[in-house]
Every structure is written in C-alpha cells, then in structure tokens.
Amino acid sequence: MGMDGSEHPLTNWVTTLSGRLQPYQHAILYVIVLLTIVWITSTAVVLPDMFLLNPDNNDASQKSNITPRQGLSPSTSARGTAQPLFSESESFIKSTMSRLEQRIQARRTGHGLYQLRLNQTNRWEKNGGFVYLTHGISDGGLGNWMFMIASLFGIACSSDRIPSLFLSSYWAEDYFEPLTFPRINKTEFLGVSELVINATAAAQRNATVGDDGRAGKFAYWLPDINFAKGSDNVILTGYLQSWRYFAAVRSEVRSLFIFATKIFSFALSAIWSELGNFYRRGRNESWNSKISRRLVGVHVRRGDITEDGGHRKFGHEPAPTEYFVHAVKYFRAKYPGALFFVISNDEEYCKGIFQGDEFLFLEQHHEAVDMAVLSLMDDLILSVGSYGWWASYLSDATETVYYKHWPRKGSDMAKIFETSEYFLPEWIPME
DSSP: OOTTSOOOHHHHHHHHHHHHHGGGHHHHHHHHHHHHHHHHHHHOSSOOOOEEEOTTOOSGGGTTOEEEOOSOOTTOBTTBOOOOOOHHHHHHHHHHHHHHHHHHHHHHTTTTHHHHHHHHSOOOEETTEEOEEEEOOOOOOHHHHHHHHHHHHHHHHHTTOEEOEESSOOGGGGGBSOOOOOEEOHHHHHTSOTTOHHHHHHHHHHHEEOOTTOSBOOOTTSTTHHHHHTTSOEEEOSOOOOGGGGGGGHHHHHHHTOBOHHHHHHHHHHHHHHHHHHHHTTOOHHHHTTOOSOEEEEEEOOGGGGSSSHHHHHTOOOOOHHHHHHHHHHHHHHSTTOEEEEEESOHHHHHHHOOSTTEEEOOSOOHHHHHHHHHTSSEEEOOSSHHHHHHHHTSOOSEEEEETTOSOTTSHHHHTBOHHHHSOTTSEEEO
8 A cells, every 4th residue: 555545556466467367276276286296206316205104102092193204304314425326226216116106096096995895785684774793893903903804894795784893993093094884882783771781791792703712713604694693783803814704805805904195105205215225325327237126025023022922922933034035035036136125123133134235124114104115015025923914915916925834833823823714825835
C-alpha cells in the first residue's frame, strides 16, 4: 500500500497474475516436481546415506520409530574417505536400483489381493451374521507374528470364515501396509458379557483350537475347523509355523505383508549406500568389470541362540561356519562375481568368516528394513528361525538355501518339528 493509502502497482500486478495462473497451479506444480526429479537423477551417483532407523529403540512399542542419521555426508562413508566412482560402477548402481524399484512396484500392485480373495469367498453365515475366525496372537518375534497372521488367513479361506483380529493392534503391524481384517471386541466375538468374567473365560476355552504346541509341524485338523467347532466363532492358538496352512493362497498371503513405503525407502537407501561404499574402496575399471549383477542375501542369526539358555536347551542352534562357507561357495561357483549382502545380529562373527571384497555388511538397521533388504535379493542364504524364512517367502529369489540340521537332532524342538512341513519344497538344504 502506498503512502497515500492506495494499492501499490506491484501488488495489483501480483494479484492479477495469481488470478490468471490459478487454473494452472496443478500443472505448474507437476512441472516443478518433474524438473526436480530430473535434476536429482542426473546429478546424483549414489543415494545420500542420510537415513537410519534408530537402533536404540528396541522396545516393541517403538520398533517402527524412524529417525534421520545426522552428521554423515552423502560423499563420505564410515569405512573411509570417498573416492570417485567410475562410469561402469555408476551404470551398475543405477541399473541395480532400477531393477529393485521395479521389483517393489510389482509387489505393490498386488496389495489388497487378499481382500479380493475374501470378497470372492462364500462366507459362512449363522443367524443372519458371518462366522469369524481369529487368533489369540502369542507374543513373539516378527517372524512368529507373520506365521500366525498368514495361517489365520489360510485357515479362514479353507473354512469359509472371515479372518478377524481383536481390537488391540500388534507392534509388527506398523511395518506393513494396513491390514483390513475386521477388528472385533472379544466379548462380542465370544457372545458373552464382559461383566461375567468366568463365563468369558469358559467361552474362550470352548472357542479355542490350537496346534498342540507344534513348532514347525502341520496340524492336519485345523484347516477343517468347521468339523471340530461347527458354526461357532473360533480362536486359534499356537505359532502355526507351516507353509501348508496357506499353501493354496500363497499370492494372497504375500500381499498381506507389503512393507510400508518408509520401510522400502530405507531398504533401498541402505542398498544404494552400501553399493556406493563398495565402489569407493579403491576399485578400478578392470576389477569392476568382474562384478556380476547377482545380489545374494545372507542372514546370520546368532545372539540369543548362542547362549546356554532356554532357546538353546529347547533345540535352537546357530548354523555353523562350515554351512555358510559351503553356501557361499555354491553361489560363487554358480554366479561368479556375485555380491553378498550380509545381515546379522553378530557383525563381529560375520566379518571374521566372510572375508573378501564381495561381502557387504549392512549395519545398525531395523529388523523390518533388514527383512525388506533380504526380500529384494536375487538369491538367499538362510540360517535358522522364522525371520529369515519370511524374508525368503516374500522375496522373488531364484534359489534359497537353508541349514538342514536345525533344530538340533534329539532336542525337544525336533520332536515337534517336521522339516518338510516347515521349509518349502523348492528350497535347498545344505550342511
């Protein structure tokens, strides 16, 4: 506004221009975003290594908390001073990341496939309402939870029931795209008043069907749950760790566990950053030409199962060094120049046995990000446990090898475990 109170000419001009451009504001914004993307892709060789899932957040309720890593420049690495990348390595990194992004996009197109299956199912009805199936959800690790959800879905499909969950959510749900299973109040599910505690407990006992404490073994009666429980709502118990519970709906089960956008983003960032670090370590064009396009994921579980405690006593045992040496030799021979991405809760051990320039160690990442990274690999070497199992099941890996002597022979766990009902038939046992 001018000194005399009149509108300034520039103000009038800006107002007029804004009014004329308003119909085109979305197109202008699109052009700005497109130009920004073009600039980034044309100038960046390596994705800035700026993100890290906070390793201090170990509490289950905080496992999805993501924080940016501070103080690490895109041009430097914790492993040493940055060196310029060669044109061939630039091409390798870009083509690899493009391939992995396409893999993620293909999985995203399948999100909701499980819901489509449920919509096409002839749902069983009783007294004007649908018959439900749920799971009590025992506390455990990420892989255990995924088995419970997948088996719940598979058994619900085979029994024409609606898979449902009780109202409270589980921490692992934050890692994936939202589950659209119905959420039901437990007392309404059981058909009793919450005020009648004894009746509720009795109703829950009557409605519960379990796997009889089996570890990796198929309970043949569970898919035919209608024969045992009729048309009543049913609560499943147990970890239900067998692929046979959901073998008929494999694509749908994979669609249950589409990692959230932030998880996939961090996984890509970790892979891209590590590839950049790898090529900065004094390579030359001749050496780079020997690297193949093959990425092999290696999962090494140790930690709690190396100690003399409940897990070890029950039958858990870490895969020995000889197994990993054998598995690596297998893929080296089949894919000369393959790169091995190693993920473990015992980095010191891994760096002691995996010695060579082709081994890349992903450090200090979150369990969901690590699983997402493994699921993007071309081939996989598993150790023991359900975590690696699910990394492979969600992947498009051509080959998966696993340690054949787990659980420990003669142990209590081995007595309730059946190898053929736990590991997929196409996976390769090694020792």
